[in-house]
Amino acid sequence: MDSVLNISAYLFAPIDDRETLRATLRTLVEDAELKGTILLAPEGINMFLAGDPDRLRGFLDAVRSDVRFEALTAKESWSDEQPFAKMLIKLKNEIIRMDHPTIRxxxxxxxxxxxxxxxxxxxxxxxxxxxxxxxxxxxxxxxxxxxxxxxxxxxxxxxxxxxxxxxxxxxxxxxxxxxxxxxxxxxxxxxxxxxxxxxxxxxxxxxxxxxxxxxxxxxxxxxxxxxxxxxxxxxxRPDLTVQADEPSRRLPRRSALVND
Missing domain, CATH: 3.40.250.10 (Rhodanese-like domain)
Structure with a gap:
C-alpha cells in the first residue's frame, strides 16, 4: 500500500524576506523529515515535497500560519517510496521563469x-x-x-x-x-x-x-x-498512480524541479 504522500503547491504572494523564510522553512522540513524542493522568489513560493502524510500536512499547516500563504492549496498523490533524493530550498528570481517582469x-x-x-x-x-x-x-x-x-x-x-x-x-x-x-x-x-x-x-x-x-x-x-x-x-496515470509495469520512457532533460 502506498504510504508516502506527495504534494505540489504554489502561491503567488510578495516575499521580501527570502533568506529569513528559507531558514524557517529549513527547520520545519527537517523536523518533519521531508524531501523535495521549495523555490522562493519575490513573486511567491513553489514546492514539491514528499514524506509521512501527517508530518507533511502539519508542515503545510505551519506554512499557512503565515498570513501571506494562508490561501496555499496542495495537489496530493501517493507513492510506495520516497521519490526525492534530498531536500533543497532555492532562491530564484521567479518561481517559474518567463522573463517578462510585467506579468505579475x-x-x-x-x-x-x-x-x-x-x-x-x-x-x-x-x-x-x-x-x-x-x-x-x-x-x-x-x-x-x-x-x-x-x-x-x-x-x-x-x-x-x-x-x-x-x-x-x-x-x-x-x-x-x-x-x-x-x-x-x-x-x-x-x-x-x-x-x-x-x-x-x-x-x-x-x-x-x-x-x-x-x-x-x-x-x-x-x-x-x-x-x-x-x-x-x-x-x-490519470488515477494518480505510477505505471510500474511499463518500461521507463525517461527522456533527456535539463534539471529536475524547474517547472510548475
Missing part, C-alpha cells in the same frame, strides 16, 4: 475554469456560451510527449521562456475561440493566461490546479496518456 499574478489572476466545468465543456464540444474550446499546452515538448489533452495545441517549446514568442507566431490559432491554458499544476498556465490577456486575447482561461487537479477531480476522460512529474516517479 500577485497583482491579479487571469480567469480560471475548474476541472469539472472543463470536463463538461469538452464533453459537450463548447463552453457555456456556445464557443469552441481549444486546449493550449504550455509545458515543454518532452513533457507533452508523455500525455496531453485530446487535440491540444502543442507549440513544441523547449522552455517556458519561449512561450511569448510562440503566442505571437501562432495567435491566429487562438482568435475567436475559448482558450484554456494548462500545465502540470497550474503555475505556468497562470502566467500564460495573463500574458495572453495582456495581448488582447480576452477569451482565455487557465485550468485551475492544472492537469493534476483535473486527474484528482475528473480522472482521465479527454486526456491521452500520463502526466510527467518532476520527481523520481517520472509520470502519473
Amino acid at each position: 499574478p500577485v497583482d491579479g489572476r487571469a480567469p480560471a475554469v475548474g476541472p469539472t466545468d472543463l470536463h463538461r465543456w469538452l464533453s459537450q464540444g463548447h463552453d457555456d456560451d456556445g464557443r469552441e474550446v481549444v486546449m493550449l499546452d504550455t509545458r515543454n515538448a518532452f513533457e507533452v510527449d508523455y500525455g496531453t489533452f485530446t487535440g491540444a495545441i502543442d507549440w513544441r517549446i523547449e522552455k517556458f521562456t519561449e512561450f511569448p514568442d510562440a503566442v505571437h507566431a501562432n495567435r491566429e490559432q487562438l482568435e475567436g475561440r475559448t482558450v484554456v491554458s494548462f500545465c502540470t499544476g497550474g503555475i505556468r498556465c497562470e502566467k500564460a493566461a495573463i500574458y495572453m490577456h495582456d495581448l488582447g486575447l480576452t477569451n482565455v482561461l487557465q485550468l485551475e490546479g492544472g492537469i493534476l487537479k483535473y486527474f484528482e477531480e475528473v480522472g482521465g476522460e479527454h486526456y491521452d496518456g500520463d502526466c510527467f512529474v518532476f520527481d523520481g516517479r517520472e509520470a502519473l
